[in-house]
Amino acid sequence: MRRKYSIAPLGLLLAATAGAATCPAALTEIAGRVAQLRGVPPPFNPPCRLIKPGELRAELDRKLRRDLPTAPELYIEALARTGFIDGDPSNIYKTLLTFYSAQVLGFYEPEADEMVVVDTPAAERIEGAFVWAHELAHAAQEHRFHLPSRLIAIKGDSDEQRAASAVAEGEAMLVMFLLNAATAGDEQLSAAESAVAQQARTLSTPPGLPPYFVDDLVFPYRTGFAAALRAYRKGGWPEVDRLLAHPPASSAALLHPDRRFASVDIPAGELPPPPEGWEEVLTDNTGEWGLAFLLGRAMPADRADAAAAAWDGDLLRLIRSRAHPDTWALAWRIRCPSAEARASLEATMQRVVPGLLAHLAPPAAPSITWVAAGRTLELRAGWPPSRPSPS
Numbered sequence: 483m484r485r486k487y488s489i490a491p492l493g494l495l496l497a498a499t500a501g502a503a504t505c506p507a508a509l510t511e512i513a514g515r516v517a518q519l520r521g522v523p524p525p526f527n528p529p530c531r532l533i534k535p536g537e538l539r540a541e542l543d544r545k546l547r548r549d550l551p552t553a554p555e556l557y558i559e560a561l562a563r564t565g566f567i568d569g570d571p572s573n574i575y576k577t578l579l580t581f582y583s584a585q586v587l588g589f590y591e592p593e594a595d596e597m598v599v600v601d602t603p604a605a606e607r608i609e610g611a612f613v614w615a616h617e618l619a620h621a622a623q624e625h626r627f628h629l630p631s632r633l634i635a636i637k638g639d640s641d642e643q644r645a646a647s648a649v650a651e652g653e654a655m656l657v658m659f660l661l662n663a664a665t666a667g668d669e670q671l672s673a674a675e676s677a678v679a680q681q682a683r684t685l686s687t688p689p690g691l692p693p694y695f696v697d698d699l700v701f702p703y704r705t706g707f708a709a710a711l712r713a714y715r716k717g718g719w720p721e722v723d724r725l726l727a728h729p730p731a732s733s734a735a736l737l738h739p740d741r742r743f744a745s746v747d748i749p750a751g752e753l754p755p756p757p758e759g760w761e762e763v764l765t766d767n768t769g770e771w772g773l774a775f776l777l778g779r780a781m782p783a784d785r786a787d788a789a790a791a792a793w794d795g796d797l798l799r800l801i802r803s804r805a806h807p808d809t810w811a812l813a814w815r816i817r818c819p820s821a822e823a824r825a826s827l828e829a830t831m832q833r834v835v836p837g838l839l840a841h842l843a844p845p846a847a848p849s850i851t852w853v854a855a856g857r858t859l860e861l862r863a864g865w866p867p868s869r870p871s872p873s
């Protein structure tokens with residue numbers, strides 16, 4: 483399932499802020515260089531909106547309520563019900579806001595085409611140039627490709643959104659790197675790629691925050707930077723522009739750049755509708771990234787990654803009983819490239835998924851049925867039997 487857009491981990495994107503009532507000088511100075519590097523037509527000077535550090539939390543809360551497929555508290559509960567995270571959803575949301583607030587000192591907001599700048603005394607530090615180059619690159623993505631606003635508009639396909647977000651973050655990191663590097667030969671680019679991968683691996687999880695959110699935050703930077711670099715090496719900025727104009731449709735396409743994907747989404751109509759007395763919580767997908775994360779909760783990460791590489795499409799529907807809102811049910815359809823790949827993934831999932839879904843409908847573990855046909859696997863957990871309609 484999905485992530486919010488454009489919040490950079492501090493280790494990957496250093497801090498800077500403003501002291502003046504206008505844009506920080508470091509931001510204004512670098513805007514012209516971003517425009518020139520990325521061919522943004524003038525004028526390119528997004529206005530700045532200064533906010534107090536104490537207002538950042540509310541700002542991020544508003545952003546998450548806009549961007550997530552459902553209310554954040556319910557979304558986090560969905561992650562807990564389906565085994566992605568452990569813990570009390572309402573506490574986790576508070577911890578998550580604290581975590582994000584600590585990472586963010588400014589961001590580009592596509593809705594108003596403005597830079598939101600946290601006004602702290604640490605203004606105009608030298609690292610400012612890094613932050614603003616990155617955030618201005620997002621502004622340039624909006625001016626040239628409407629990518630940030632397209633990202634917000636992708637609803638109900640978290641995996642596609644994750645892939646597009648990765649491309650946006652990867653290009654912004656490339657811009658940031660190239661504008662701040664004295665030289666940018668192949669060696670420097672490779673070193674930057676290794677440094678980002680290393681920082682991504684070592685970003686620590688704060689107490690009380692499930693690892694899911696850190697992995698979710700880091701994926702677009704690590705994978706996206708690698709994708710942007712691949713394109714840049716292959717054909718320079720024109721190739722990077724193609725990536726921004728047509729981002730990969732899935733995390734799998736980013737993880738396996740040489741593999742061909744049919745890119746046919748599973749239609750929502752292939753999943754059963756909520757039966758009478760039940761309501762939909764959400765219909766969405768996990769993508770290969772999400773499937774690998776989930777399986778990795780119950781088995782070693784390398785084996786989970788290998789099993790999830792059989793992903794060639796998925797869609798899940800979560801519902802809950804209107805009379806007993808603590809009773810949830812899941813229908814999840816996963817497509818693989820071949821029947822053999824499906825059989826192998828099915829064997830793995832049958833082993834670990836029952837344990838992962840233990841909290842779907844407490845107090846009892848849900849009953850799970852598995853239906854396999856060719857390369858498609860469908861599981862239903864706690865799903866109420868459909869009653870024949872009275873005739």
Ligand SMILES: [Zn+2]
Binds near residue numbers: 488617620651654
């Ligand atoms: Zn960013």
